[in-house]
Amino acid sequence: xxxxxxxxxxxxxxxxxxxxxxxxxxxxxxxxxxxxxxxxxxxxxxxxxxxxxxxxxxxxxxxxxxxxxxxxxxxxxxxxxxxxxxxxxxxxxxxxxxxxxxxxxxxxxxxxxxxxxxxxxxxxxxxxxxxxxxxxxxxxxxxxxxxxxxxxxxxxxxxxxxxxxxxxxxxxxxxxxxxxxxxxxxxxxxxxxxxxxxxxxxxxxxxxxxxxxxxxxxxxxxxxxxxxxxxxxxxxxxxxxxxxxxxxxxxxxxxxxxxxxxxxxxxxxxxxxxxxx
Amino acid sequence: xxxxxxxxxxxxxxxxxxxxxxxxxxxxxxxxxxxxxxxxxxxxxxxxxxxxxxxxxxxxxxxxxxxxxxxxxxxxxxxxxxxxxxxxxxxxxxxxxxxxxxxxxxxxxxxxxxxxxxxxxxxxxxxxxxxxxxxxxxxxxxxxxxxxxxxxxxxxxxxxxxxxxxxxxxxxxxxxxxxxxxxxxxxxxxxxxxxxxxxxxxxxxxxxxxxxxxxxxxxxxxxxxxxxxxxxxxxxxxxxxxxxxxxxxxxxxxxxxxxxxxx
Ligand SMILES: Nc1ncnc2c1ncn2[C@@H]1O[C@H](COP(=O)(O)OP(=O)(O)OP(=O)(O)O)[C@@H](O)[C@H]1O
Ligand SMILES: [Mg+2]
Numbered sequence: 347x348x349x350x351x352x353x354x355x356x357x358x359x360x361x362x363x364x365x366x367x368x369x370x371x372x373x374x375x376x377x378x379x380x381x382x383x384x385x386x387x388x389x390x391x392x393x394x395x396x397x398x399x400x401x402x403x404x405x406x407x408x409x410x411x412x413x414x415x416x417x418x419x420x421x422x423x424x425x426x427x428x429x430x431x432x433x434x435x436x437x438x439x440x441x442x443x444x445x446x447x448x449x450x451x452x453x454x455x456x457x458x459x460x461x462x463x464x465x466x467x468x469x470x471x472x473x474x475x476x477x478x479x480x481x482x483x484x485x486x487x488x489x490x491x492x493x494x495x496x497x498x499x500x501x502x503x504x505x506x507x508x509x510x511x512x513x514x515x516x517x518x519x520x521x522x523x524x525x526x527x528x529x530x531x532x533x534x535x536x537x538x539x540x541x542x543x544x545x546x547x548x549x550x551x552x553x554x555x556x557x558x559x560x561x562x563x564x565x566x567x568x569x570x571x572x573x574x575x576x577x578x579x580x581x582x583x584x585x586x587x588x589x590x591x592x593x594x595x596x597x598x599x600x601x602x603x604x605x606x607x608x609x610x611x612x613x614x615x616x617x618x619x620x621x622x623x
Numbered sequence: 624x625x626x627x628x629x630x631x632x633x634x635x636x637x638x639x640x641x642x643x644x645x646x647x648x649x650x651x652x653x654x655x656x657x658x659x660x661x662x663x664x665x666x667x668x669x670x671x672x673x674x675x676x677x678x679x680x681x682x683x684x685x686x687x688x689x690x691x692x693x694x695x696x697x698x699x700x701x702x703x704x705x706x707x708x709x710x711x712x713x714x715x716x717x718x719x720x721x722x723x724x725x726x727x728x729x730x731x732x733x734x735x736x737x738x739x740x741x742x743x744x745x746x747x748x749x750x751x752x753x754x755x756x757x758x759x760x761x762x763x764x765x766x767x768x769x770x771x772x773x774x775x776x777x778x779x780x781x782x783x784x785x786x787x788x789x790x791x792x793x794x795x796x797x798x799x800x801x802x803x804x805x806x807x808x809x810x811x812x813x814x815x816x817x818x819x820x821x822x823x824x825x826x827x828x829x830x831x832x833x834x835x836x837x838x839x840x841x842x843x844x845x846x847x848x849x850x851x852x853x854x855x856x857x858x859x860x861x862x863x864x865x866x867x868x869x870x871x872x873x874x875x876x877x878x879x880x881x882x883x884x885x886x
Contacts, residue, residue: 524692525722530712530787531739539739543726619726619767 365622401590409590410597418591419582424574430598433564433575436492437606440499441560445553448504452511452549453542462512469505477502477559478566490571495564502563503556510552514545547618554610561603576602639791639823640666640689645698646848647684658684660848662698668790669821673834675884676844676852682827685849686795689825690716702791712736715789717797721780723768729779730755730764736787747786754782758812774805778812785816791823799829807865810836818862831884835859835877836868843883853883 384403394400401409410426417423424432455462477498488494518541526536568577576595583591614621645662648655658681666672674682688695689702691710700707702714710716723732733751737743755761758778760771768776777797784792798806814837817824828834834841838857845852857876859867867873 519722521718521720521722522724524687524690524710525716525718526724526735526739527692527710528690528712528714528716529736529739529783531736535739540724544724546726617726620769 398587398589401593406590406593406597409588410594413591413594418579418588419586422573423582424579426576426579426594426598429574429576429579429595430602433568433577433599434602436495436564436575437499437557437560439492440496440564441503441553441557443496444500444503444556444560445507447500448507448552448556449511449549451504452508453515455508455512456515465508469508472501473505473509477563481567481570484567485571490573495567495572495575498563498567499560502559506556506559507549507552510555511545511549514548514552515541517548518544547614547621550610550614550617554607554614557606557610558603561599565599639668639670639703640664640825641699641701641704642685643699645685645688645695645700647681647688647693647696657848659688659695659850661850662844664842664851664854666823666825668823671817671824671837671839672826673838673841674825674827674844675829675831675834675841675880676849677846677884678829680844680847681849682844683795685844686716686793686825686827689791690714690793712740712787713789714791714793715784715787717777717780717784717792717794719796719799721768721776723776723779723783725768728765728767729760729771729782732768732779733782733786735783751782751786754786758782774801774809777801777809781812789822791825794824794826796827796829798833811865813837814863831877831880832868835873835880836863836865841880843880852886855880855883 388403391397391400391402391405397405413426415425415427417425417428451461451465455465480501481494481498484494484497488497522544523536523540526540527533531539564575565577565580568575569581572578576598580592580595583589583595642662642664645659646657647659648657662681662685664672674685676682684693687693688700689707691707691714707714723729724735727735730751733754734743734748737747752761752764755764758781760775760778760782763771763775768779771779798809801809810833813824816822824837826834826837828837835857841855841857843852843855844850855876859870859872859876
């Protein structure tokens with residue numbers, strides 16, 4: 347050995363064990379935090395003493411379980427599971443298309459000067475607009491069916507992912523590409539395995555932000571113009587003062603949002619070793 | 624010990640690296656910066672050449688021209704008799720900050736070159752293991768760059784270049800950011816490596832002592848625009864070790880370079 351090193355053969359295993367312990371601890375703390383939030387809710391419900399204003403946790407849970415498989419409203423209504431599936435399908439379609447288009451547009455802007463100069467001002471104007479401002483317009487164009495919902499999410503996700511992709515690609519240091527080329531990789535290989543690869547964590551972070559916005563848009567759209575979906579259910583429940591069901595709907599959104607963000611976080615961890623803490 | 628050569632000797636003997644009247648001007652927003660002007664230099668095969676000069680005189684620019692990252696505006700740049708037209712694995716580059724791919728482990732980083740060139744054989748994998756051993760990273764083969772110390776990252780970047788068996792090593796202040804002890808370790812490692820393999824090395828440094836310790840010759844560039852001011856021969860015996868830095872001959876050689884620099 348030519349270079350002196352303080353090599354500790356146990357180091358990697360110690361690191362993994364520490365990491366596992368930390369992640370256990372974090373899960374426990376998270377569960378404790380959620381449990382205490384439920385306890386505060388329960389105390390508040392008893393203090394208020396009026397189930398229409400503030401139902402208890404058990405009432406909400408009972409209602410949630412009941413309507414998981416029973417339609418609401420009884421005529422023309424859907425079960426909570428169906429509504430959740432409808433909203434999820436809209437999110438997935440709009441988010442998938444919006445992400446794909448944002449990736450392409452962002453990459454094109456990073457690579458082709460004309461595209462960047464053309465798209466920059468449009469994105470700049472579009473981004474600060476709240477997507478829900480377009481709901482009436484999209485209903486006029488596409489009706490109250492699926493197309494208007496998917497279009498809404500698409501136009502909400504597109505600018506966020508585009509900017510994230512562009513930013514991430516711009517931030518890849520030239521030296522990384524240079525290193526790749528001087529190690530013998532072709533320009534194409536370098537583009538694919540270094541430039542695009544290095545941008546992946548930034549793109550996923552953009553996708554997580556876009557996912558949050560997508561839920562906001564879809565719930566609003568389902569409240570304004572729809573015949574199904576969690577947002578529609580919450581609005582109906584509100585109209586009939588079914589507060590436990592409102593809470594149930596919100597809980598479903600929370601769970602779905604958490605699951606989707608969790609999936610994206612897993613993706614980020616897979617793509618970015620520095621995110622594995 | 625030979626005297627300072629005011630004009631770099633221009634011979635026709637085969638040189639690993641041959642620079643003739645190399646010039647480079649950067650144009651940016653109506654501002655022109657002439658980084659290099661009329662740089663002429665021959666580097667023999669197997670030679671260890673150090674490049675010193677004031678900050679901003681174009682050392683990095685010259686190295687990136689040799690690496691093929693930026694084209695020269697004027698002049699001739701030949702490596703092993705062929706004009707440089709772009710980057711290639713026969714010219715290994717080590718940057719001031721190690722540019723490891725953060726999403727790859729140390730071993731995957733080392734294997735990046737062979738894999739990209741579709742030359743990943745079991746022998747190459749074995750060689751990677753041996754190289755990681757040599758640079759003292761055997762136990763960190765599966766660690767990611769952010770889990771390595773600064774010095775370890777340098778050694779990983781080194782192994783990643785060495786697996787390509789480059790004919791020329793281009794090094795841009797590779798140890799500049801290291802602490803004194805790690806730096807001495809890296810210098811010793813580089814000297815041993817060069818002693819064994821006799822790769823042609825172009826080594827940019829700010830540090831006159833480092834240049835004297837490592838180089839066969841030290842090429843001194845003038846302030847911007849950079850041109851070869853002088854090439855100083857270092858006739859200290861090989862193999863050299865860090866202890867040599869205290870000998871009188873070493874101190875004299877060092878002073879000579881400093882004099883040329885300050886002229
Ligand atoms: N891409 C670029 N665009 C414009 N000017 C540049 C560029 N690269 C380098 N320069 C200019 O060229 C000159 C030489 O730069 P270079 O980085 O080669 O210097 P250097 O000798 O390596 O300096 P240092 O010792 O500080 O690293 C500087 O004046 C710098 O401003
Ligand atoms: Mg430099």
